[in-house]
Amino acid sequence: MRCELQQLATAIEDIQQRSATVESGRGFGGSAGLCPAYSHRGDVVSTGIPAIDSALCGGVGIGRVHEWFSNADGRWFPPLSLLMHVAQQALGSESFIHRKAVIWIGRRCWPYSAALIHRAGDCSMLEYSILVDPPDDASRLWVIDLALRCRAVAAVIADGSRLDIAASRRLQLAAEAGRTLGLLARPSFELDTLSTSTTRWLIQPMLTPTVNPRWTVQLLRRKGMRPLPAQPDLQRSLCWTLEYDRATGALRESSELVSRSGPPEVAAIQSKRISA
């Protein structure tokens, strides 16, 4: 019985490795050939999660805008744990040695300051953070644009709700001009709006058997890279379960092998918005 289980575990591991190889493009002549947008490692910020990095040719792109959609059934909560984690990774990356400012734009996207402090007592993220409270949508767009163009800013985390395609293009150009990491938090009912962002993500909380909060993170778009697979079973390989460790304050991939629920139904979320 034990022997059979071990064989099954080995078989699953082989399948997973094969899947990761295909996704990262190594099976098709190397990642550089598939990812013309990211020609060298300095153009990306590693997410710190190897599975996600391999799906993105090394990490989230610098000089680009990334949209993070989160569930907004009753009330919208931006995925701040994940955004804080990415911003922290950006601060630690080699590309931002001299660019340390992190700008949080929009009152709804302001994190609780205690969460910005590492368990080890590292307050650098708190010290580098600047909070901006624009009074209206036009000012919000102007501030995001200005911050993205600033050469001293590492990451801009902003409330990206109610931004149209023109605004999205403007922000993308601003991020390219300033070589800044743009992270926009958006409610999930805006999934059907057009945008020019490089990547799109959907983050949904999930029930956990442990005390640690968990989220499913699904990659919905990756521009300039291999197109997303159309088959649902391959789509599942672009869905990860991340876990916030209450003891250490770190975000990591869940130790479970695969997401139990599979990728969330994007179409269902959009239809919910329409019915509302």
Next chain:
Amino acid sequence: MLLISMRHGVQIVARCCPTSSAAGVECGMTVAHARALLEGHDCLIQPHDPARDDQALHRLAVWALRYSPLVAPDPPDGLQIDITGCQRLFRGEKRLARAVARDIERLDFAARVAIASTFACAWAVAQCSDCQVTLIPDGFERDAIAELPIAALRIEPDIIEALQEVEVVRVGQILDLPRSELAARFPSQLLLRLDQVLGQAIETIDPIRPKDPPQVEQVFDGPVVQIEAIALCVQQLLESLAGVGGQLLRLERGVRRLDIELLRVDAEPVRLTLSLSHPSRNAKHLWSLLRPRLEQVNIGFGIERIRLIASRTAPLRHDQTEHWSNDAHLQHEAHRITGELIDTIANRLGRDRVLRVQPFESHLPERAFARRSAMDSPALPGGNLESGCHGSADRQTRAESPMTPHWSGLSPPETRPVAPLTSSFFPMRGEYDRPALLLEHAAPIRVELIDNRPARLTWNRFDYQVVDSLGPERIAGMWWEDRQRSVQSTRDYYRLQDQTGHWLWTYRERTSGQWFIHGVWA
């Protein structure tokens, strides 16, 4: 503690602390003698730097401008303040003298204060009397100094020796001697000092004067109404103030606040004020901040004169042009650009819409951090322009605009006690599990309990099924705050997971039993 200086190759005690004085150490004594007297004490010996003493005394004189506009430093350790007319503001000379003594004591200085109708008399009493505060009424100068030693007259040491030879040790004895004999036997300084004490000779002081802030001005031949001409003129003035060869460059200072005065024909002048988060000499940046404000000015019948005043400045070193940018230079550049970003946002949206967070000494989650305007907060860590790579050691100690009343080197700069980030008291230093999102105001919720554990909650008319819960974590209220009831009560915090997977941070007030939701692990 001893401060020593070298005299003829011998180490001499220049200054000593009260403990040393009590042991018998005197200024002018050799260090070897002082060490012998202080045997058994831990003695700290440092070289004496008279220039630093003078600087500190000058700063104290600037601080004392709060009592009178005429203050003169009196080296090595005195201040002369002309309080004529100012006593009314303090409801009498007695209260003024006490206020001075009390305020200086708060700065950790020991001081003796004397008020008299002549500077010489006040100096003599303050230097030689034992009382902390002494008031000498008009006409009683002779009585006040009669019992004081002759050193109180500020005369040369050789005159003192000559007087001591004839057994004159008190001022009263000199006053009893015939004036003609004194003039014949002693230098004229003795009679001059006596006359100054008694008010028969004039004594003047050299008060410190505030330096005029750097300013530039343009006067037109006639009223100008074209906004383009005014804009061009302001740009040129900014260049001459902050640009290459400008006044600020020569002073090695940058603008923190710029006042713009536009003198209009037949109307009140328009005054604009520009505040900056970091000192800047970038004329282009200043113009980008000023232009939108200038375009909104009502010119009226025309403008006759434009004046730009850098009313608040801070030290800012020259930019060294380097062929290969090093790390320090890049870091300095990054902080300069960050400062300009903050200025630009604050100029358009308002200073209270650009914030930085600083920890605050409180256990309550909503009070553990204070948001302050980024315009007021210090610069990013390690990149403070005054103390950064381009700041020299003596510049770090120099405060902003030391000659203006804004100078606050000796007064506490913050009105609210904000703990530094390195403070040992920091309850939120990551030791506790805190949510990523904290609601601005805790929202009241309705919670159903089963077996004393939350089973269902209603928030904003939405029902949530509680599938898991952790807690309670008790946080004591601030019982001493009698104005805000919401912070008085002790809270029991619970971490609840709803049916969708969200972990919510809720608490129950122990006094009222009311439940609130306070945050979310989003």
